[in-house]
Amino acid sequence: MYYEMIGFHGEHQSEHTVDGVPEPKLDRSTLFLDFDGTLVELADRPDAIEVDPGLEALLRGLSEKTRGRVVIITGRAIEDITQYLGDFDGPIIGGHGAQERMSGEIRNHELADPETVKRLGEMTHAFAATHPGLICEEKPTGVVLHFRQNEDLAAQAYAFLRALSETHEGFDLHHSKMAYELRPAGIGKDVSMRRLMENEHFAGTMPIFFGDDVTDEPALHWVCEQGGLAVKVGEGETAAGCRLGEPEAARRTLRRWLEA
Numbered sequence: 471m472y473y474e475m476i477g478f479h480g481e482h483q484s485e486h487t488v489d490g491v492p493e494p495k496l497d498r499s500t501l502f503l504d505f506d507g508t509l510v511e512l513a514d515r516p517d518a519i520e521v522d523p524g525l526e527a528l529l530r531g532l533s534e535k536t537r538g539r540v541v542i543i544t545g546r547a548i549e550d551i552t553q554y555l556g557d558f559d560g561p562i563i564g565g566h567g568a569q570e571r572m573s574g575e576i577r578n579h580e581l582a583d584p585e586t587v588k589r590l591g592e593m594t595h596a597f598a599a600t601h602p603g604l605i606c607e608e609k610p611t612g613v614v615l616h617f618r619q620n621e622d623l624a625a626q627a628y629a630f631l632r633a634l635s636e637t638h639e640g641f642d643l644h645h646s647k648m649a650y651e652l653r654p655a656g657i658g659k660d661v662s663m664r665r666l667m668e669n670e671h672f673a674g675t676m677p678i679f680f681g682d683d684v685t686d687e688p689a690l691h692w693v694c695e696q697g698g699l700a701v702k703v704g705e706g707e708t709a710a711g712c713r714l715g716e717p718e719a720a721r722r723t724l725r726r727w728l729e730a
């Protein structure tokens with residue numbers, strides 16, 4: 471709303487649309503991009519994704535156009551996601567907001583005590599080892615149990631992590647696509663976005679966010695409230711004003727913005 475009151479749309483958006491998404495003035499925008507299900511298609515396992523060969527060049531080009539304001543905002547750990555981003559050296563928010571990479575330096579959330587996270591990881595790993603079809607993904611700030619390989623184990627995965635969340639103060643249980651996850655309490659992509667937009671390099675620009683998951687909804691909602699551009703990728707209820715069918719459509723839209 472604030473941005474609309476100060477004439478945000480006229481100043482930050484052109485009249486053109488690509489696949490129904492208004493084309494923003496990139497030099498006056500901050501572009502937040504979710505990763506899994508948004509920039510890359512979902513796969514059976516976290517390590518089985520296939521990254522489009524043009525993604526690195528796309529991110530670097532957009533980064534140049536936005537003057538360094540392309541932010542990868544993902545649930546993955548920063549140490550994991552960087553292997554898929556080539557030489558992209560811009561800001562990254564990882565672990566759903568529990569990690570941040572700014573100017574090349576990684577900072578973890580203070581609630582993610584390394585000893586506690588290690589213990590949570592070991593217990594979850596042992597649980598997954600006795601439940602074929604569950605995959606344990608350990609992060610520096612939490613742990614995930616994936617049940618995509620066997621949906622019948624969803625309830626057991628939930629019950630196990632719920633018990634851990636009840637015995638480990640400071641960690642909350644969240645549901646995402648075919649997975650349950652323990653993360654530090656109080657974090658979220660919306661919280662991180664709000665904080666980053668107060669930084670002088672980003673303040674006064676229009677926030678844009680492409681996201682696909684229920685875990686992206688608070689951030690999509692926040693971007694709408696700011697009069698920014700929220701784009702939902704894929705199916706499902708959303709607060710976003712625009713929708714693209716799948717990651718290929720998201721990459722196509724971004725490529726057209728780059729070429730405009």
Ligand SMILES: O=P(O)(O)OC[C@H]1O[C@H](O[C@H]2O[C@H](CO)[C@@H](O)[C@H](O)[C@H]2O)[C@H](O)[C@@H](O)[C@@H]1O
Pocket residue numbers: 504505506507508511512513514515516517519543544545546547607614616618646647648649683
């Ligand atoms: O915020 P995102 O960038 O969308 O990351 C969300 C989670 O993505 C990954 O899990 C999801 O994608 C996997 C690969 O396609 C899929 O197998 C899994 O079922 C999905 O939940 C990643 O492994 C998680 O750490 C991220 O939190």
